[in-house]
């Protein structure tokens with residue numbers, strides 16, 4: 001039977017560390033870290049995620065500020081808000097929920113966020129730091145994915161890793177993080193030919209294509225580690241909504257370990273957002289010499305010292 005990697009439990013462990021870090025900052029006379037969450041429009045899923053993020057902030061002692069703008073907001077207004085937040089000393093992290101409405105140039109908006117407050121790690125400066133291996137802020141979902149993988153497979157050196165999906169938010173950064181760990185990385189996507197053959201060799205599969213149950217049991221080598229990033233809402237016959245991942249969960253019992261949907265990558269994304277916010281606040285308040293210098297301590301991956309079994 002495959003081990004089910006409990007993303008909620010691992011997220012809770014990370015939250016405990018984050019809470020302790022917030023407490024230490026307060027004890028040192030600093031203000032509480034502040035996160036501004038910007039939501040444009042009425043997208044249902046985005047509203048759910050933003051609400052979750054705000055609630056999670058409360059739990060660890062981060063001060064959150066929610067900014068809701070109407071769907072028709074002009075780009076200039078959004079950028080003016082970001083400029084204000086960039087200059088507001090009580091704000092240490094800025095998150096602009098994507099996707100944005102179509103009148104808005106997402107890349108221009110993400111570029112306008114101060115790289116020091118870019119807790120999503122989407123700014124080109126942070127992307128550059130990540131791809132050159134000097135750190136900075138690592139995007140939340142990829143960071144969470146690495147923590148989940150390392151909870152069952154602490155040493156990735158020489159392992160064969162396949163990433164399905166090439167998005168800027170998940171596929172590309174996760175491929176870079178895997179490379180940093182000296183895995184042999186293949187980045188595939190839905191147009192890749194022989195995707196099943198490529199997957200069958202993999203020690204690790206990160207499925208982030210947004211294609212429900214794309215990865216079938218026979219694609220998976222016995223003993224592989226599977227990370228499911230997909231979340232597709234499906235209406236069941238009983239009229240109840242269920243969430244389906246990119247991996248056919250019921251077909252992969254021969255894997256070593258698999259993340260569930262929900263309860264896998266999703267909770268880790270939020271826990272990493274909180275941890276990134278505290279990191280940004282510390283850098284801003286205590287003045288890091290070079291934000292590229294603190295990679296070793298940043299992703300909190302020391303919590304999985306070699307040989308330490310993960311709770312499941």
Ligand SMILES: Nc1nc(=O)c2c([nH]1)NC[C@@H]1CN(c3ccc(C(=O)N[C@@H](CCC(=O)O)C(=O)O)cc3)C=[N+]21
Pocket residue numbers: 048049052095096097098099120140141231243261262263264265266267269270
């Ligand atoms: N600027 C920005 N940063 C993001 O980090 C960002 C974003 N925009 N836009 C959308 C995606 C998606 N995302 C998720 C967060 C939590 C869950 C989560 O908590 N999922 C639960 C289930 C949620 C449910 O019931 O739908 C779980 O998997 O257990 C999922 C997805 C963050 N994103």
